[in-house]
Amino acid sequence: MIYNFEEELRRAPKNWGRWGKDDEIGTLNFVTRDHILRSLMTARTGKTFTLGLWINRKEGDPVWIGRRPTVHLMTKDEGTYISGKAEPRPGGGKSADDIVIMHLQGSTQVDALGHYWKDNTLYNGFDSRTTIGGLAKDDVSKLAERGILGRGVLLDVARHKGKGSLDKGEMISFSDLLDTAKEEGVKINKHDIILVRTGFLKTFYEKGPNEFYKDFSEPGITYERELVKWFYENEFIAYGSDTIASEQTYSSTLGIMLPLHIFFLNYLGLPIMEMLWLEELAKDCAEDGQYDFFFIASPLKVIGGTGSPINPIVIK
């Protein structure tokens, strides 16, 4: 391994206390009215893209191992009227209604800051026992009060590397990110929202679940001292990728699973967005050469939620 985990835990930047001891929204504190107005100027053509995955596809939905795909069930539909179990309203009105049973982290989604922690302490110092029965602290409803808005930048690493999709378990290095930005000609600004494309998520649909889950190991960025410093110093507002966990599953630098979940969510209070669908957006950016845009993700205000499904919107 390149790093010693314990030493990095001591050295890594941390935003605890930065916005007071009650803060539960972390880097969303960087979002100011000026920031919003400046970010809006990145919308130059009016083109829009939605980055949410389909939920309840016949072919199945990708989910992290142990989670179950969403179940969608009708409580009322035309069948209800055909069978005489419901009468149309006077005037003839009929309606359909339905229920979903879904993991809050079961599709394109944002992690609440309290979704992941180390030992016994959530982001900003809250006791991890507050997660029991529903996150009393650092839950997703706090992020949802604000929404996630700002200038987004797409770093299309798969394209930069000339691959349809990165390989299983492939590490994206910090210099890969910088090289990608350079090749794209995009300037990265303070308070940006960083989106990294691996091309990996689409292999679920292209190759099928069996191949996707076989020796499951996602590609992505992972802990590097310079990378985390870059996120910290640039005060990025949020980060996302097109894999289920948005980082290299088994870190090439630390030898453990998902260390950025600790350094981003827990240390920096930086929301991670997962399972972003970046295909159409990436194609368009490659065509028009514009890799920045106004980005909006709006999680649901689920009290106690560890995350929320989102369908982010990009306006170029």
Next chain:
Amino acid sequence: MIYNFEEELRRAPKNWGRWGKDDEIGTLNFVTRDHILRSLMTARTGKTFTLGLWINRKEGDPVWIGRRPTVHLMTKDEGTYISGKAEPRPGGGKSADDIVIMHLQGSTQVDALGHYWKDNTLYNGFDSRTTIGGLAKDDVSKLAERGILGRGVLLDVARHKGKGSLDKGEMISFSDLLDTAKEEGVKINKHDIILVRTGFLKTFYEKGPNEFYKDFSEPGITYERELVKWFYENEFIAYGSDTIASEQTYSSTLGIMLPLHIFFLNYLGLPIMEMLWLEELAKDCAEDGQYDFFFIASPLKVIGGTGSPINPIVIK
């Protein structure tokens, strides 16, 4: 009654076929790149508001009669580690995870065009049997591919009438809307998104569920020939209000329940947004006198869904 329903059904404007026989998104077709760019210019101060309701509040969540409030259940939390049923990851990482069981129309939400119909035909002429087991046509995933974006206008009728909340069952007339806009000094443009505030939703929290559901009858706009013509001719993109069904429950003009669900969703293909939380936005508009803004709602791409929870964002 003022109108004969059957006659109005014959006279009312209808967008079926307007965008081809396969169209499933109705008035969202009016959203063009130019429209997006023009709408963005209404964001003048960078102030933001989120219009979604809290989900899973201890005090309960308002839902239409027959629906059940969302159930939120943890599948993993600190208790899982305390009990030894899960081990922290090497390095000490722990996580919390959860499930919701929720009506797609069980909180702030947008109706799919196929949510409501008359007799046997959905918006744009699809057979209503396609709703069985999940909407094969006019489902919410089609709206979610686009998102609902544009210039929004708040018509704060409760404030205009000098009331904290409109009364149960109170009708908002078309001229109330025009008078409200006039008092607010806001110009209504083609392709706007119209939000109407009744103040009624907050009575669920203020007075409690018992009082809220007693002789349940919501205030709101209802069918008027001029009103529907106005929506049609101005090619409004979407409509929403702060009640569960976003229209007067028992129509004062037609004597039936929820007729606008037919004229808006089914005839015009105009998405209805429901249970919008408008309180902070309304207060701010009253203070700064700016009643228009950039509006974004992004439903989830639930295949077959009759609607989707949303947490709309407003940027003034």
Next chain:
Amino acid sequence: MIYNFEEELRRAPKNWGRWGKDDEIGTLNFVTRDHILRSLMTARTGKTFTLGLWINRKEGDPVWIGRRPTVHLMTKDEGTYISGKAEPRPGGGKSADDIVIMHLQGSTQVDALGHYWKDNTLYNGFDSRTTIGGLAKDDVSKLAERGILGRGVLLDVARHKGKGSLDKGEMISFSDLLDTAKEEGVKINKHDIILVRTGFLKTFYEKGPNEFYKDFSEPGITYERELVKWFYENEFIAYGSDTIASEQTYSSTLGIMLPLHIFFLNYLGLPIMEMLWLEELAKDCAEDGQYDFFFIASPLKVIGGTGSPINPIVIK
């Protein structure tokens, strides 16, 4: 109050360790092959009764406050074929399929021994943290391996007191039980299963949920030194009643809620059955004068479950 709770906790009989330190089935240990054969002899006429409540009634299902009634949803039915979303099998076969979302304690049910405890220790000394995420000890699957079988005796206290239903909060005393048995002419034997009828459950259907839940307080037996001694010395196998919690909600003798849940489940390891439907059985016993019978309840083997729905069968 008649008793001091702390003192009774010290004095009350306890079966911990009686069947070894690993025991998780308590009084079901009393069930031997001889016991089964003797009990079968109480079946003298071949009349049968089922004691389970209906689940998913239109009028609603009674549940303890905070639990939600069962939700029943179809995943396939004739509508699926009408809409073309499923094809009949070659030969024409069609099927219907469904899902329930239900509290394991949401209808007629037996409590696992680990459902209720005091402080930090389950029946037979297990750490209560083993309940987290699913009962690792004293769960219902252990009872279900055996089933609950034996001679049952109905003590129809409501009838004995000449009431259609006992009053809200009414205490049934130990001497009420003995007097009822005496009036019925039924001999109570060692290892019996004791069923106590209050007539209260049927008021849910007769008077409606509003009246049923108003100032909610169920009638029933409660802690008395002699009563618990009687259960202990007679080595009764199980106990049940026709209320949601099968004991007086607010104990007249101890001033606390549901103390028998501690003395029965936790101290004696005696399964409690709740929400038994005793109406037809009681009527028949009154007619033929036979108050004992062969009783079978067969919980489901839900690993980790706090209880299981049952539909007990009585053979007279």
Next chain:
Amino acid sequence: MIYNFEEELRRAPKNWGRWGKDDEIGTLNFVTRDHILRSLMTARTGKTFTLGLWINRKEGDPVWIGRRPTVHLMTKDEGTYISGKAEPRPGGGKSADDIVIMHLQGSTQVDALGHYWKDNTLYNGFDSRTTIGGLAKDDVSKLAERGILGRGVLLDVARHKGKGSLDKGEMISFSDLLDTAKEEGVKINKHDIILVRTGFLKTFYEKGPNEFYKDFSEPGITYERELVKWFYENEFIAYGSDTIASEQTYSSTLGIMLPLHIFFLNYLGLPIMEMLWLEELAKDCAEDGQYDFFFIASPLKVIGGTGSPINPIVIK
């Protein structure tokens, strides 16, 4: 193929109308008080066995393709108290509570008569549109009112054939059944409950789900003219086996899937029990040579249910 399906449909015995046009319980009508009393006499030793599968095992639960295994979630446990989200009751009482999301046919279960049909007509002539939104006719609550009781006979075909488990897709012929009975020395009586052991279900646990579902094809009995006649003339009360669907998946005699579901459930009104766990019972029968017993299965009274989980009890 041996038979022509259409011709057999015409020839096969049918109990429609036999117990009046309103009947929804079919062969359970054969259960009389005398039958119960006679059947009880098969309980000669007091040995008991429970035939339900475990639900919610870590290794997974076997379910028919397209169904999902049961989900078990805690709503309260010791974690709730540790986190301070619930207070012990005065006196110190604490409790655990939970929910299951389960297919009614997702574990050991009995099929309602309306679970399976051909074309448009349920058992006894009811319109199959009555299944929509919940079985209004022939649902499992009708069977549950009675319970399934009587003399059961185990035909251990796997043992008779000298196999641990029958092969995938292996047909059990009618003469296999008769030969097995002959070898066991068990007399089959009118009104019996017939249990057939294939040994197949246990391969789910022994070999794992991947092997179990690979080229999925269960062994079992299938349509034979003599077999169905035998069931009809002997007026058997119920039938079950240790596979998910309790008959040969692809019929060797008719070339279609699951034809007995039509001839048993739909034609005869004969309840089919599935996923019976017969291993311990079979071993004991082999040891003591007693292959008949008193059998009790008690489905839950789920209104509209297509089936119900059961944990049948056998008393030898």
